[in-house]
Amino acid sequence: MIEATTATAASTGSTEPVGPVDSSKVPRFAGIATFARLPRLEDVGRADIAVMGVPFDSGVSYRPGARFAPAQIREASRLLRPYHPGLDVSPFAAVQVADAGDIACNPYNIPEALDAVQEGASTLLDAGSKIVTIGGDHTIALPLLREMKRRHGPVALLHFDAHLDTWDTYFGADYTHGTPFRRAFEEDLLDTEALAHAGIRGPLYSKDDLTDDARMGFGITTAMDIMNEGVPAVVQALRERIGDRPLYISIDIDCLDPAHAPGTGTPEAGGMTSRELLAILRGLAGTNIVGADVVEVAPAYDHADITAIAASHVAYELVSLMALNGRSA
Numbered sequence: 173m174i175e176a177t178t179a180t181a182a183s184t185g186s187t188e189p190v191g192p193v194d195s196s197k198v199p200r201f202a203g204i205a206t207f208a209r210l211p212r213l214e215d216v217g218r219a220d221i222a223v224m225g226v227p228f229d230s231g232v233s234y235r236p237g238a239r240f241a242p243a244q245i246r247e248a249s250r251l252l253r254p255y256h257p258g259l260d261v262s263p264f265a266a267v268q269v270a271d272a273g274d275i276a277c278n279p280y281n282i283p284e285a286l287d288a289v290q291e292g293a294s295t296l297l298d299a300g301s302k303i304v305t306i307g308g309d310h311t312i313a314l315p316l317l318r319e320m321k322r323r324h325g326p327v328a329l330l331h332f333d334a335h336l337d338t339w340d341t342y343f344g345a346d347y348t349h350g351t352p353f354r355r356a357f358e359e360d361l362l363d364t365e366a367l368a369h370a371g372i373r374g375p376l377y378s379k380d381d382l383t384d385d386a387r388m389g390f391g392i393t394t395a396m397d398i399m400n401e402g403v404p405a406v407v408q409a410l411r412e413r414i415g416d417r418p419l420y421i422s423i424d425i426d427c428l429d430p431a432h433a434p435g436t437g438t439p440e441a442g443g444m445t446s447r448e449l450l451a452i453l454r455g456l457a458g459t460n461i462v463g464a465d466v467v468e469v470a471p472a473y474d475h476a477d478i479t480a481i482a483a484s485h486v487a488y489e490l491v492s493l494m495a496l497n498g499r500s501a
């Protein structure tokens with residue numbers, strides 16, 4: 173019965189975007205979860221923005237479980253509403269947004285899984301969609317950046333995280349959730365004039381970690397910098413660094429303090445608030461965002477969906493930023 177209330181492009185015969193299930197007719201807690209109760213991509217045929225799940229966590233070094241994040245973020249996204257007052261946009265009316273479902277990743281073969289992610293992204297991009305990916309652990313940023321490079325050349329990267337994720341190997345493994353951006357640097361996927369980490373904190377292996385990271389071209393805004401300088405100054409510095417280059421935004425939910433995101437793989441004390449993260453993202457309106465992900469939600473360590481709710485709002489923010497660009501184009 174619930175399916176019958178979900179309008180489809182075919183059933184309405186309209187070229188207007190098909191939005192979420194009408195919550196005045198079907199309660200938000202009813203029905204099968206898609207992101208923000210949006211139509212599935214297969215129900216609308218095409219989308220300007222596709223939300224793609226990647227249930228993969230074979231690259232984690234500490235707490236496992238991010239493979240369950242796409243499903244949990246969809247559940248936590250039921251309460252997202254259609255109008256974004258902060259950006260003055262109704263993203264689901266401005267452009268067609270749809271849930272593209274999950275990539276079927278091999279949990280036992282990391283290179284094969286990464287190829288599957290890139291192939292899935294490529295198919296969506298070929299069909300004219302921009303992609304907001306809900307991970308998965310941070311390993312999956314690498315194949316997404318490979319696909320961005322193929323289409324745009326080396327891209328600017330804004331990376332929100334507690335950790336640098338530019339380490340070399342773990343236990344001899346090249347492809348892990350702590351190494352995607354070193355691999356991306358080595359593969360020339362990144363515009364080394366426009367690389368930024370934000371939210372960095374916590375103890376490192378050694379001071380060399382910072383030297384290595386700087387050599388790759390990254391600038392670091394620490395969690396303490398955000399406190400000391402404030403969001404507006406941080407936004408201004410990030411925008412100056414990025415300019416109008418094609419920009420990929422990768423958001424590890426552990427950039428947030430464990431109070432705001434307890435359900436994650438490698439939590440560190442002293443992080444930013446969810447409000448600060450949303451405010452910084454909002455400050456990026458009008459930048460040339462070509463792709464984005466939110467990763468590292470580990471539902472088994474979550475409490476009362478705190479982390480999944482934060483991630484669903486972060487994804488909504490990313491969709492809204494892309495919809496703003498789509499609308500003005």
Ligand SMILES: [Mn+2]
Nearest residue numbers: 310333337424
């Ligand atoms: Mn990370």
